[in-house]
Amino acid sequence: MQSIADVNYAAALLHWDMETYMPEKAAQRKGEQISTLTSLAHKRFSSTKTHDLLKKCRKAKNISDDDMTNIIRTLEDYDKAIKLPAKFVAELSEAGSKAYVSWIEARKQNDFSIFNVPLQKLINLKKKETELTGYKAHPYDALLDTFEPKCTVDFLDKLFLDVRKELVPFVANIRSKPEIDNSFLHKFYPKHKQWEFGMHILKQMGYDFKAGRQDISEHPFTINFGPEDVRVTTRIDENNFANMTWSCIHEGGHALYEQGLPGFEYGLPLGSAASLAIHESQSRLWENMLGRSKDFWVTNYPYLQTIFPENLSDISLDQFYAGINKVQASPIRTESDELHYHFHVMIRYEIEKGIFEESLKLSDLKDYWNANYKDYLGLDIKSDKEGILQDIHWAHGSFGYFPTYSLGSFYAAQFFKKASEVIPTLKNDIKATNYGNLLQWLRSNIHMEGRKYLPNELCRKVTGEDLDFKYFMQYASSKYGDIYK
Amino acid sequence: MQSIADVNYAAALLHWDMETYMPEKAAQRKGEQISTLTSLAHKRFSSTKTHDLLKKCRKAKNISDDDMTNIIRTLEDYDKAIKLPAKFVAELSEAGSKAYVSWIEARKQNDFSIFNVPLQKLINLKKKETELTGYKAHPYDALLDTFEPKCTVDFLDKLFLDVRKELVPFVANIRSKPEIDNSFLHKFYPKHKQWEFGMHILKQMGYDFKAGRQDISEHPFTINFGPEDVRVTTRIDENNFANMTWSCIHEGGHALYEQGLPGFEYGLPLGSAASLAIHESQSRLWENMLGRSKDFWVTNYPYLQTIFPENLSDISLDQFYAGINKVQASPIRTESDELHYHFHVMIRYEIEKGIFEESLKLSDLKDYWNANYKDYLGLDIKSDKEGILQDIHWAHGSFGYFPTYSLGSFYAAQFFKKASEVIPTLKNDIKATNYGNLLQWLRSNIHMEGRKYLPNELCRKVTGEDLDFKYFMQYASSKYGDIYK
Numbered sequence: 001m002q003s004i005a006d007v008n009y010a011a012a013l014l015h016w017d018m019e020t021y022m023p024e025k026a027a028q029r030k031g032e033q034i035s036t037l038t039s040l041a042h043k044r045f046s047s048t049k050t051h052d053l054l055k056k057c058r059k060a061k062n063i064s065d066d067d068m069t070n071i072i073r074t075l076e077d078y079d080k081a082i083k084l085p086a087k088f089v090a091e092l093s094e095a096g097s098k099a100y101v102s103w104i105e106a107r108k109q110n111d112f113s114i115f116n117v118p119l120q121k122l123i124n125l126k127k128k129e130t131e132l133t134g135y136k137a138h139p140y141d142a143l144l145d146t147f148e149p150k151c152t153v154d155f156l157d158k159l160f161l162d163v164r165k166e167l168v169p170f171v172a173n174i175r176s177k178p179e180i181d182n183s184f185l186h187k188f189y190p191k192h193k194q195w196e197f198g199m200h201i202l203k204q205m206g207y208d209f210k211a212g213r214q215d216i217s218e219h220p221f222t223i224n225f226g227p228e229d230v231r232v233t234t235r236i237d238e239n240n241f242a243n244m245t246w247s248c249i250h251e252g253g254h255a256l257y258e259q260g261l262p263g264f265e266y267g268l269p270l271g272s273a274a275s276l277a278i279h280e281s282q283s284r285l286w287e288n289m290l291g292r293s294k295d296f297w298v299t300n301y302p303y304l305q306t307i308f309p310e311n312l313s314d315i316s317l318d319q320f321y322a323g324i325n326k327v328q329a330s331p332i333r334t335e336s337d338e339l340h341y342h343f344h345v346m347i348r349y350e351i352e353k354g355i356f357e358e359s360l361k362l363s364d365l366k367d368y369w370n371a372n373y374k375d376y377l378g379l380d381i382k383s384d385k386e387g388i389l390q391d392i393h394w395a396h397g398s399f400g401y402f403p404t405y406s407l408g409s410f411y412a413a414q415f416f417k418k419a420s421e422v423i424p425t426l427k428n429d430i431k432a433t434n435y436g437n438l439l440q441w442l443r444s445n446i447h448m449e450g451r452k453y454l455p456n457e458l459c460r461k462v463t464g465e466d467l468d469f470k471y472f473m474q475y476a477s478s479k480y481g482d483i484y485k
Numbered sequence: 486m487q488s489i490a491d492v493n494y495a496a497a498l499l500h501w502d503m504e505t506y507m508p509e510k511a512a513q514r515k516g517e518q519i520s521t522l523t524s525l526a527h528k529r530f531s532s533t534k535t536h537d538l539l540k541k542c543r544k545a546k547n548i549s550d551d552d553m554t555n556i557i558r559t560l561e562d563y564d565k566a567i568k569l570p571a572k573f574v575a576e577l578s579e580a581g582s583k584a585y586v587s588w589i590e591a592r593k594q595n596d597f598s599i600f601n602v603p604l605q606k607l608i609n610l611k612k613k614e615t616e617l618t619g620y621k622a623h624p625y626d627a628l629l630d631t632f633e634p635k636c637t638v639d640f641l642d643k644l645f646l647d648v649r650k651e652l653v654p655f656v657a658n659i660r661s662k663p664e665i666d667n668s669f670l671h672k673f674y675p676k677h678k679q680w681e682f683g684m685h686i687l688k689q690m691g692y693d694f695k696a697g698r699q700d701i702s703e704h705p706f707t708i709n710f711g712p713e714d715v716r717v718t719t720r721i722d723e724n725n726f727a728n729m730t731w732s733c734i735h736e737g738g739h740a741l742y743e744q745g746l747p748g749f750e751y752g753l754p755l756g757s758a759a760s761l762a763i764h765e766s767q768s769r770l771w772e773n774m775l776g777r778s779k780d781f782w783v784t785n786y787p788y789l790q791t792i793f794p795e796n797l798s799d800i801s802l803d804q805f806y807a808g809i810n811k812v813q814a815s816p817i818r819t820e821s822d823e824l825h826y827h828f829h830v831m832i833r834y835e836i837e838k839g840i841f842e843e844s845l846k847l848s849d850l851k852d853y854w855n856a857n858y859k860d861y862l863g864l865d866i867k868s869d870k871e872g873i874l875q876d877i878h879w880a881h882g883s884f885g886y887f888p889t890y891s892l893g894s895f896y897a898a899q900f901f902k903k904a905s906e907v908i909p910t911l912k913n914d915i916k917a918t919n920y921g922n923l924l925q926w927l928r929s930n931i932h933m934e935g936r937k938y939l940p941n942e943l944c945r946k947v948t949g950e951d952l953d954f955k956y957f958m959q960y961a962s963s964k965y966g967d968i969y970k
Contacts, residue, residue: 003521003525006517006518006521006522007521007522007525009518010495010496010498010499010518010522011495013495013498013499013502014495014498017498017502021506021698021700022714023694023695023696023697023698023713023714023716024695025693025695025696025713025714026696026710026711026713026714028713029710029711029713029714029751030710030714032491033491033494033495033710036488036491036492036495037491037492037495040488040492040525208510209508210508210509210510211508211510211511212508213506213508215506225511225514225515225518226511226514228508228510228511228513228514229507229508229510229511229514229515231508266514
């Protein structure tokens with residue numbers, strides 16, 4: 001398992017290189033090298049030899065509970081891995097490459113119809129995948145499970161029903177309030193000063209620069225090659241201070257999780273993150289529960305003012321706090337405030353569900369999209385690029401991914417509530433930019449557990465309850481009730 | 486072969502990362518990842534399946550001459566690869582790791598005796614390697630061949646006899662001449678300006694920055710992941726302008742070779758460099774025949790003066806030219822001028838030969854070293870660190886490597902002589918910083934041939950003759966006769 005991890009992490013370094021320092025002519029070859037490594041690792045993992053060894057381990061005596069968990073999880077992974085024949089995986093990968101090219105072209109021409117044929121081909125293959133993988137209640141469950149173990153339509157339907165019942169009217173009410181002025185965020189913030197501030201915040205969060213580094217890339221991401229080397233990237237828009245800052249904190253949250261995984265479980269389930277949603281809970285907790293709280297800025301904001309006095313000296317902490325939490329519907333998910341965000345995800349979820357239960361046809365998607373954006377966000381979508389073509393996920397064949405974004409925020413709220421209860425000093429810690437107690441709590445309760453528990457099991461272990469949307473709603477009500485009176 | 490190359494090039498990217506951007510805590514894991522990739526590639530290449538395929542290819546009909554060369558060379562590589570059992574390679578690798586640690590410690594304490602035991606162990610293993618590999622005339626031939634195909638003691642003895650007969654008295658004569666003042670090279674040269682100048686020279690040489698990049702590392706090197714991604718590194722000493730400049734040109738020469746290899750032969754012998762010595766011929770040709778010529782600086786020096794007027798405005802081109810070619814014995818090989826350099830290599834060669842023919846015992850090495858440095862370089866070696874402990878090669882088990890450095894310079898002189906004959910405009914081209922004709926000639930005569938020919942065969946093809954030391958001696962006599970009257 002460790003040597004398979006070595007190969008996969010090597011592929012990850014090639015990915016990192018592609019997004020950061022690679023010279024342009026190297027792109028195609030680097031892609032082929034990654035593909036060779038990935039398929040080598042896959043081939044080795046899904047070999048009958050692996051299976052024989054795992055079965056032997058399964059029967060071994062005098063084995064620790066943790067090692068047995070590693071074996072069981074690995075067997076589960078193995079069973080998943082062999083359900084898709086190599087030929088099918090290659091076909092999927094090729095269809096994905098074609099869809100990607102077509103998606104780029106469709107975006108360029110701002111015309112969803114260009115994307116139709118390769119998207120339909122991909123959807124057909126993903127439908128086949130649901131059959132190969134198998135499912136109990138709903139074909140979409142098979143795809144959800146590849147990103148979030150045991151996540152189902154049944155579970156998500158209930159969750160998004162809560163979103164619809166509670167968050168939709170709450171946000172509609174906010175939209176009726178006077179608009180907040182956050183124009184100060186769009187003044188000129190020089191690149192090198194933003195970079196320095198981002199580095200300052202990462203250090204403050206406890207990100208270990210001896211086990212990681214930050215670089216610039218077009219799209220911010222976190223990537224790791226073992227817990228001793230967890231790298232983040234950011235981007236800087238000199239006319240938008242928010243862009244770098246909260247993406248930096250967000251990626252920092254992901255990175256703290258990876259740096260906190262147990263190194264002695266390298267390559268094994270207990271050395272890996274619990275799930276995408278749990279991963280996202282860590283980034284969202286730091287980005288939103290901390291990074292967009294007033295407490296976080298009690299010490300940080302006066303410091304920020306000294307760096308950008310020309311932009312911020314006449315903006316009070318309260319104005320700053322309101323400005324960075326301005327609620328305003330945007331057609332673009334990645335530019336959304338933290339409340340509307342879940343409407344973007346919900347619409348995507350309903351569409352993907354519709355595709356795989358065959359209640360929605362490809363030819364209906366765009367109208368469905370635009371109608372729902374009107375209903376939930378109050379927006380008229382004027383272009384495909386700002387609408388149904390905005391995200392890359394479908395072009396990668398990643399159906400079932402989006403829900404993890406919302407789940408992450410909801411887990412974050414529930415975890416943060418719990419942390420506030422068990423760390424009585426938390427509020428003052430945050431005001432003093434002292435996150436050590438919080439990080440320690442996250443480390444011992446979440447990070448160090450790796451993939452020992454299923455996401456919802458982990459939630460129960462940490463908070464005593466299943467995931468419950470009410471914690472996010474409490475967080476939102478309290479915070480935005482205050483800001484928007 | 487291409488997917489094996491993918492794995493080896495991925496390992497190379499991990500190496501590059503280690504030397505440039507890797508956070509410090511990642512070192513051990515990265516080393517393990519590299520080792521996993523390297524042994525995967527080795528295992529795959531040396532499998533019986535590879536052999537069966539190669540034998541089938543060997544008998545195939547309607548195959549082009551080039552493809553047949555690929556098959557024959559690969560079969561040769563295969564035969565070499567399987568001579569050393571995996572267990573022996575692992576033992577060698579472990580002994581190398583231990584020797585490296587001991588060498589570091591011995592350098593720290595400036596005491597060669599600390600290095601003795603692990604070095605002896607390594608030597609014993611390398612002796613065993615010569616038996617496993619086999620040889621005709623001399624056991625050291627087996628090791629020389631691993632770095633330079635078909636290179637033998639017989640061949641090198643003759644070569645270094647010429648060096649002894651001609652270069653030794655020539656250099657001794659130079660040492661009796663008045664010392665050249667090159668103190669202007671040791672004034673303060675700010676880092677960023679040196680960096681810019683190095684980048685300027687690399688572009689001027691024709692290095693393709695869309696298929697490569699330069700970074701900073703402790704020791705300069707060139708590394709590639711296919712001809713579309715060939716990277717160089719440099720280091721900058723603000724109090725030594727020579728350090729960055731000629732190492733930059735040197736690595737640039739290596740890089741132009743790699744960028745010039747045929748991409749369609751990726752992973753195959755015809756897509757690889759001919760040998761280490763031929764590689765070194767390219768770096769030395771650019772570094773010395775061009776980079777230390779007066780012609781090279783006719784246009785470049787006035788430009789350099791505009792960048793560093795405070796250091797160079799009162800230094801004439803002739804003074805600069807003499808200064809950068811100052812001949813002065815140094816105990817350190819890597820800081821040597823281009824003439825004394827070959828005495829360093831020759832002494833190493835004689836020692837290694839003595840070790841493997843068992844005419845020199847480990848306990849005699851240091852005295853032998855110091856006596857020879859006195860004889861050939863006129864130096865009293867006052868510390869092991871500046872003497873026998875200076876180079877890492879032995880700690881890596883790389884016996885047989887050093888001669889390729891001298892061979893590279895001698896090939897370079899012979900190639901450059903030929904280029905001067907066939908490109909009548911060459912002298913004026915260089916004066917005008919127009920190296921296109923030269924690069925084109927190197928590309929079509931050397932780079933594009935890959936490993937089609939053995940080094941000396943290539944030399945015959947390019948110059949019509951076997952390697953002959955007289956071309957280096959002609960170059961040295963003409964240049965240094967002029968400088969030192």
